Amino acid sequence: MLRLPKFEVATPKSVGEAIALLAEAGPSAVVLAGGTDLLPNLKHELATPELVVSLGAIRELAGIRLADDGTLAIGAMTTLETVASSELVRARAPALAQAASLVAGPQLRTMGTLGGNVLLDTRCQWINQSYFWRSALGFCLKKDGTKCHVVEGGKKCVAAASNDTAPALMTLGASLALEGPSGKRSVALDDFWVADGIYNKKLAHAELLVEVRIPPLPQGHRGAYGKLRERASIDFPLLGIAARLDVGTDQRVAHADVVVTALAAQPRRVKLVAETLRGVPIDEHELAHAENATLETSAFGRAVRSIAELAEKQCHPLPNVPGDADWRQAMVPVFVRRTLLAAARRAGPVHAD
Amino acid sequence: MGVLHLKINGDDLEVAAPGHWTLLEVLRYRLGLTGSKQGCDKGDCGACTVLLDGKPVLACLTLAATVQGRHVTTIEGLLPAHVAAGGKGADPVQDAFDRCGALQCGFCQSGMMLSARALLNRNPQPSDAEIKDALSGNLCRCTGYTQILQAVELAICEAAGRTPTPRSWERASCADSGAASASDSGERSA
Amino acid sequence: MAARDRHGLDAPWGDFRIVGSPKRKIDGLAKATGSAVYADDVVLPGMLHAKTLRSPLAHARIVSIDASAALALPGVHAVITGRDLPVKYGVIPWTQDENALAVDKVRFIGDPVAAVAAIDEDTANEALKRIHVEYEPLHAYLDPRESLARHEPAIHEGRKEGNVSKNVLLEFGPVDELIAKSDVIVEDDYTFHGTTHAAIEPHCAVAHASADGLLTVWSATQITHYVHRALARVLELPPHKIRVIQPCLGGAFGGKSDPFSLEFCVALLALRTGRPVKMLYTREEVFYCHRGRHPMQLHYRSGATKDGKLQGVDAKILIDGGSYSSFGLVTTYYAGQLLTGPYAFQSYRFDSTRVFTNKPPCGPKRGHGSVQPRFAFEVQLDQLAEKLALDPIEIRRRNFVGEHTTTVNGQRITSNGFLACLDEVERASGWKTRRGKLGYGRGLGVAGSMYISGTNYPVYPNKMPQAGIQLKVDRSGLVLAFTGGNDIGQGSNSVVQAIVAEELGLPLERVRVVAADTDLCPVDLGAYSSRVTFMVGNATIDACRKLRAQIVAAVAAHWQVDPRRVRLVEGEALDLEDGAKHMPIVEAFHLAEERFDTLGATGSYNTPELGGKYRGGTIGASPAYSFTAHVVEVSVDVETGRIRCEKVWIAHDCGRALNPMLVAGQMEGSAYMGIAEALLEEHTLNRYGLHRGPSLLDYKLPTSVDTPELAALIVESLDPEGPYGAKEAGEGPLHPSLPALSNAVYDAVGVRLKHLPFTPGKVLAALAEQTERVAPHPLATSTASAPGARGAH
Structure with missing residues (x-):
């Protein structure tokens, strides 16, 4: 069987204890949440830690609560299954519930956590392979080598952000509550990313993600998630699209947002979405009853189509993750359009069929 | 090498294993519970599915050290639990898999049956779509899933006293021989 | 007898x-x-664990191997290399070109080079990293056309055929003449891409050598007897000193029907160390072992009369064999010999050539050698039907070869329930009222096939x-x-x-x-x-x-x-x-x-005397043939290019269903696998000659939510020579899945898919080409921009 490298395991009972363990051990320690990303990577020798600090026994890290100010706070160790099936999340943050419901397969959602998915390592067909496999082509930029196999002559790693929940959370304006040796801080998810596939996040060693916070959303908030993948289960996204549509009491779009992932190292917000959609009337009857083709002739439909075109121009999937990059490119506008329509209809997720 | 305190199929066990050993390795190579299979090494196939506090997880991506104090159920635990609860022989899910032909090579089926068991424990009357979804993390290479889905349906129907849908091939070939030798037959009606 | x-x-x-x-x-x-108890469940006292060092190069000469640092590692009990197992083997006696561990050269990335036995897997893995191998790289062949054209450097030296593994050219009747006289002719190219078995159980073997010299090997094999013979040959031991046991087996599909490196390695390591030894392949190693379905480039030319009767079929096939022969001799014959039913060919020629490339070796996978030609021909048959304005089921009926007859290549057919199979799928699918009437984007397709119930050709000749x-x-x-x-x-x-x-x-x-x-x-x-x-x-x-x-x-x-x-x-x-x-x-x-x-x-x-009276005439000659027909229903999302297979009706003539539940299981499993090969699975290498994704994450086996509804319809023709009339059911029912799916896509959206796999990118490219060629289909609402799908042909 493909073996894990040798390491010791610590199972701290509190956040403070975990941080102390990590700080003391230095870079030779890694954090284990659900294990569904870390352990395959360790089996591939993408890291060879001496100490694995498991967060599984820290009770304070799991749970979903609605704060007095309406903030939806989700503990980092809350499982994806719990997030996906939470009535609170489904009602308040549909795009997140949908994204969580489409991560991997059922067992991995039972094991995997929201925090772990947000912090998922970037992925690439040239890196998520065994040590032998990677050695056969002289390794790559992300680990043990100097060459990029995706972009010839590339000097910057373009491994893809592949976390389904991150784009959903970005459309929701979420922030991350972090805690480390030097105390607590909060960072907007929008500001968390770095365009570097080797390590795409602003998270220091020994710093833990404690909680994901979603600010109060307006009454007319709607959201959906669209995921392109080869199979209808198990697979990572070939493209992930989160859409947000806030409809005002005047039945016009008050705010809108589209974030696309699985392109390159960080999720990308499609520009000019809010500007294009703001003020566009929403006809509920038409949404409920019209075919997509008919709907596309309405003002809303035309606006959605122009956003799909914007996305197509702005989003360029690289041949980093497995699968046909040209097809992924062609699917950008299709999935942006379908996901926005699903959000408007309070439907979704947009998926295999 | 640490001593782990594990609860496996209702037993409290002490097992010595290094920190980097997965639950699957401890089950198979320390405890001899080889019913949990390994097919893919790294969480892609579901053959190693076990129940952790009643929920399906992958033993190949679970460090044994992290499940101390939690209840692990493996395929070996189903029959004794069924008998302890007053049942006879195998768990109804196991029995239905056998009677429906779902066990061809059988290698993926420990995990499959545990996924099915967990589903029926939390939802005794799932829809067809819910059954397919619940099993969508367990790859089977032999059956095309058809006889697996029929087995789950049979287990559900028997619990509810309903008759399962006839299978596509029953009409033509088995109508006249269906009555023979019920004791060891794979016929589904109880 | x-x-x-x-x-x-x-x-x-x-x-x-x-x-x-x-x-x-x-x-x-x-x-x-x-x-x-499966192979990896076998645990013996004092058992050592073995691991294999593999080649990181596609084609290279081994200059030197230094294992001293590995042997010096505490816990390492033995290291062996190709020099320790110099005798070549191969499942076909005339093409024995494999060594348990590479001798002098390596031929694909993943070729085994050395093996280590140690106290545990971790120590064995550590030892592998301490073996130093010096290689001299050679030109690597990744394109079978290059292997056909270029013979130096040779992948296997000392063969007069260069990099050609096997060529078979057989002609039955005046093909060119009859095709020339035909009322309609279709000539086209088709591609089969290459797939693998992916049984969920990885290969595993355990060996024990007793003090009195009896070697026992437990192996996840589907050919105990051949493994027994191969072990005796390679280890140079008398066969009576060897016992081979197949424990419960976790799937095979042809992927465990060669002797494999690990069986020889554990045996020798057990003999060398005096300890039991186990080797369990990782999933990645299983992909390197491969022996999967051969990629084929197929060219077919067929002629028919205006009432649809086939006059001549002419095939030229290039087979990418990968790095070793395996069953390749048989594959090359099967690629032609098994096409001559269920339809009567007035004349037939096939010219199939298998070449070596520096890739994991191909071999037999469920429907060995005949799934690829069957795909090509059944699509071509629909092309003929279209030209003749004939219903696709009707053209198949009209060409029925009959029962108790002999095919154009001399194969004896006994029972034949193919017409009943066609009737069943036609009825069950509602073909007459639904085909062509499901609206744009949804369609039905049909295909037929035949397959052997064993052959009279044991892989080593004996009576x-x-x-x-x-x-x-x-x-x-x-x-x-x-x-x-x-x-x-x-x-x-x-x-x-x-x-x-x-x-x-x-x-x-x-x-x-x-x-x-x-x-x-x-x-x-x-x-x-x-x-x-x-x-x-x-x-x-x-x-x-x-x-x-x-x-x-x-x-x-x-x-x-x-x-x-x-x-x-x-x-x-x-x-x-x-x-x-x-x-x-x-x-x-x-x-x-x-x-x-x-x-x-x-x-x-034992089989009766069978087969045509010509060289190779007995290969593919079976005491009884099974027959199958499928109707596949698809829906096509013309915006995403995604084909969704909704349902497969599988009618299969198995002679008699000894246990209909098991027969249905074989039929459903076959159809599942065929549809998977058409839509999802692809065993391919990247530009370095390295397997693109040797894992069950990247090699896409359909899950329960990706698998269509499968309706098994058993047809019983009662074969006079089968046990109570039974024939095979495990391989035949795979064949029609792929062409029936292609034919259904044509019914749905009017594009003819000829190059597997049918990825969404290829579908979009085909739809775009169709839009350029003709005015858009009146019902088409496609608004997708056409990507320049790279995979398109």
């Missing part, structure tokens, strides 16, 4: 009591409860039986059947159990089966070519009838009645004419043992 006797189609005692109805499998509950069986009767009333047949999950042990119970009038629980152990069981050649039910089944009947004659004679003598009055049913011996006379079967056994001495019987099967 008694085995060639026809046993007849009838039940041994009036009505069938077990055969023909669904029964639990003999090992079902053991598998259900986790107690069945001994192909299948043997031995029965032992216990005084407890238990009958034990010893069979060399490999139960790989298909249920062959259950078939043996059912036949013994039927013949001897026993309940199933009174029959146990010991299988695939070379010490205990008579030889059977193994689970390949869909031969087990047919051949082992016939051997079982043969043995049972000998035994039954003794039992009946003993009972008849006891009752002083004519033996013809004695019946054995449901665990009793009965007098047909005197209801008062009956006894439990166990008493009958005792009477027979008193009279005839210790009870037992052997039985065997």
Whole structure:
């Protein structure tokens, strides 16, 4: 069987204890949440830690609560299954519930956590392979080598952000509550990313993600998630699209947002979405009853189509993750359009069929 | 090498294993519970599915050290639990898999049956779509899933006293021989 | 030989009591409860763990190997290299070109180079990193066309054919003339991409060498007998010093029908260390072992009369064999020989060439050699039907080859239920009212096929039986059947159990089966070519009838009645004419043992003389052929290019369904696998010659939510030579899935997909090309921009 490298395991009972363990051990320690990303990577020798600090026994890290100010706070160790099936999340943050419901397969959602998915390592067909496999082509930029196999002559790693929940959370304006040796801080998810596939996040060693916070959303908030993948289960996204549509009491779009992932190292917000959609009337009857083709002739439909075109121009999937990059490119506008329509209809997720 | 305190199929066990050993390795190579299979090494196939506090997880991506104090159920635990609860022989899910032909090579089926068991424990009357979804993390290479889905349906129907849908091939070939030798037959009606 | 006797189609005692109805499998509950023992579940005291060092280069000369640092690592017990196992092997005696570990050169990334035995896997892995191998790289062949054109450097040196592994050119009748005279001709190119078996159980072997020199090897193999022979050859040991056991097997599909490196390595390491040794491949290594379905580039030209009768079929096929021969000689023949039914060809030519490339070796996968040509031809048949404005089912009916006939290439066909298969799928799918009428984006397609139930060509020539069986009767009333047949999950042990119970009038629980152990069981050649039910089944009947004659004679003598009055049913011996006379079967056994001495019987099967009278004429000659027809229903999302297979109706003529539940399982599993090969699976290398994604994450096996509804429709033609009329069911029903799916896409959206796999990118490219060629379909609402799909042909 493909073996894990040798390491010791610590199972701290509190956040403070975990941080102390990590700080003391230095870079030779890694954090284990659900294990569904870390352990395959360790089996591939993408890291060879001496100490694995498991967060599984820290009770304070799991749970979903609605704060007095309406903030939806989700503990980092809350499982994806719990997030996906939470009535609170489904009602308040549909795009997140949908994204969580489409991560991997059922067992991995039972094991995997929201925090772990947000912090998922970037992925690439040239890196998520065994040590032998990677050695056969002289390794790559992300680990043990100097060459990029995706972009010839590339000097910057373009491994893809592949976390389904991150784009959903970005459309929701979420922030991350972090805690480390030097105390607590909060960072907007929008500001968390770095365009570097080797390590795409602003998270220091020994710093833990404690909680994901979603600010109060307006009454007319709607959201959906669209995921392109080869199979209808198990697979990572070939493209992930989160859409947000806030409809005002005047039945016009008050705010809108589209974030696309699985392109390159960080999720990308499609520009000019809010500007294009703001003020566009929403006809509920038409949404409920019209075919997509008919709907596309309405003002809303035309606006959605122009956003799909914007996305197509702005989003360029690289041949980093497995699968046909040209097809992924062609699917950008299709999935942006379908996901926005699903959000408007309070439907979704947009998926295999 | 640490001593782990594990609860496996209702037993409290002490097992010595290094920190980097997965639950699957401890089950198979320390405890001899080889019913949990390994097919893919790294969480892609579901053959190693076990129940952790009643929920399906992958033993190949679970460090044994992290499940101390939690209840692990493996395929070996189903029959004794069924008998302890007053049942006879195998768990109804196991029995239905056998009677429906779902066990061809059988290698993926420990995990499959545990996924099915967990589903029926939390939802005794799932829809067809819910059954397919619940099993969508367990790859089977032999059956095309058809006889697996029929087995789950049979287990559900028997619990509810309903008759399962006839299978596509029953009409033509088995109508006249269906009555023979019920004791060891794979016929589904109880 | 008694085995060639026809046993007849009838039940041994009036009505069938077990055969023909669904029964639990003999090992079902053991598998259900986790107690069945597979190869990796075998643990022996003091067992060492072995690992393989593999080549990181696609083609290179080995300059030197230095294992001293590995041997110096505490816990390492032995390191072996190709020099330790210099004898070549290969499943086909004329093309033995494999070494257990590479000798002097490596031929693909992943080729085994050295093996280590150590106290545990971690230590063995650590030792692998300390073996230093110096390579001199050679030009790597990744394109089969290059292998055809260029012979230096040779992948296998010293062959006059260069990098050509095998060429077969056979012609039956005046092909060019008859095609030229045809009313319609279709000529086109087709591609099969390459897929692998991906049984969920990885390969694993365990060896034990006893102090008195007996070597025992447990292996996840489907060919115990050939592994036995290969071990004796390579280890240079007398075969009687070797015992090979196949434990419960976690799937095979042809992927475990070669001898593999690990079997030789564990054996030698056990002999060297005096300790039991286990080697379990990682999933990645299983992909390198491969032996999967060959990529083929296929060119077909067919002509037909205006009423649809096929006049000539002309095929030219280039086969990418990968780095070794494996079953390649047979593959090259099968690619042509197995196409000559269920349709009558007036004339036929095929020219198929298998070449070596520096890729994982290809071999037999479910439907060996014939899935690819079948795909191409069945699409071409639809192209002919379209030109002739004929219904696709109708053109297939009109060309029906018939039953009890001989094909254009000299193959004897016995029973043939193909027309009934067509009727079944036509009826069940609602073909007449639904095809062409489901609206743009949804469609139905049909295809047919035939396949062998074993062949009369054992891989090493000999006149001994192909299948043997031995029965032992216990005084407890238990009958034990010893069979060399490999139960790989298909249920062959259950078939043996059912036949013994039927013949001897026993309940199933009174029959146990010991299988695939070379010490205990008579030889059977193994689970390949869909031969087990047919051949082992016939051997079982043969043995049972000998035994039954003794039992009946003993009972008849006891009752002083004519033996013809004695019946054995449901665990009793009965007098047909005197209801008062009956006894439990166990008493009958005792009477027979008193009279005839210790009870037992052997039985065997060998094929009759078959095949055309020309070189290669016996390859693909089968005692009986199965026939299949599928209708596939698809929907196509013209915006995403995604094909969704909604349903497959599978009608299969299996002769007689000995256990219809197991037959249906084979049919459904076959169709699932075929659809998966058409839509999702692709065994491909990247530009470095490295497997793109050797994992079950990147190689896409469909999950429960990706698999269409599968409706198995069993057709029984009752073959005169099969056991009770049975024929194969495990491989034939895969074939039509791929072409029927392509034909359904044509019905749905009017594009003809000829190059597998049918990825969404290719579908979009085909739709875009169609839009350029003709005005858009009136119902088409496609608004997708056309990507320049790179995979498109």
